Amino acid sequence: MQNTKQSNLHFITEMALFVALSVVLSFWSLKLWGQGGSISFQMVPTMIMAYRYGLKGGLTTGFLFGMIKLILGAYILTPVQAFMDYPLAFTVVGFAALTQKMVVTALAENKQGKLYGGLFVGLFIGSFLRFLSHLLSAVIFFGQWVPKNQTIWGYSIVYNGSYMLPSFIASFIVVAIMVKIYPAMLKAKN
Numbered sequence: 494m495q496n497t498k499q500s501n502l503h504f505i506t507e508m509a510l511f512v513a514l515s516v517v518l519s520f521w522s523l524k525l526w527g528q529g530g531s532i533s534f535q536m537v538p539t540m541i542m543a544y545r546y547g548l549k550g551g552l553t554t555g556f557l558f559g560m561i562k563l564i565l566g567a568y569i570l571t572p573v574q575a576f577m578d579y580p581l582a583f584t585v586v587g588f589a590a591l592t593q594k595m596v597v598t599a600l601a602e603n604k605q606g607k608l609y610g611g612l613f614v615g616l617f618i619g620s621f622l623r624f625l626s627h628l629l630s631a632v633i634f635f636g637q638w639v640p641k642n643q644t645i646w647g648y649s650i651v652y653n654g655s656y657m658l659p660s661f662i663a664s665f666i667v668v669a670i671m672v673k674i675y676p677a678m679l680k681a682k683n
Contacts, residue, residue: 504546508554511538515558515583516565532659536586536623537667540616543590544597544679551587551619559583570634577630582623589619600676609669616668620661627653 519535539558543551559580569575592615599607631649639648671678 551590555587556584574634582626585622586619589615624657
């Protein structure tokens with residue numbers, strides 16, 4: 494019983510620290526557009542929690558970070574748009590955990606190609622799902638800003654892709670470097 498309480502306390506403490514780190518990283522970003530969207534490393538802590546604790550760690554960390562982003566200042570048109578652009582968009586980053594088993598196994602077997610391949614796929618899944626959340630929000634709620642000569646889908650893909658693709662690449666590079674330097678980072682303490 495004591496180990497379970499200690500393990501839960503450790504998980505909650507780590508999650509709180511990683512959510513706080515995401516908030517700090519969100520302030521250090523390259524803003525591309527006046528309406529929102531920036532290149533940053535804010536997804537990295539959620540991705541690390543996803544590999545350390547699986548879906549529970551990744552989804553919960555992402556959700557809490559998204560809620561804090563919403564509270565700290567968000568562009569809100571409707572409650573549904575706010576949910577899609579903040580809590581939902583950052584929660585789905587936690588789906589990077591879908592490759593957790595492959596990554597942890599590759600790490601244990603010292604298979605570098607499989608390790609970095611698994612990280613790439615997992616981080617792509619989380620980033621792509623976040624992109625989809627922002628894309629659907631843009632298509633549903635932000636059509637009035639689309640230039641006359643463009644479609645809502647085309648404009649939304651270019652707009653959201655212009656910061657999500659670089660953010661994914663930057664996050665992958667940072668996580669890959671961190672894993673190279675400190676591979677135990679991907680293992681949760683039980």
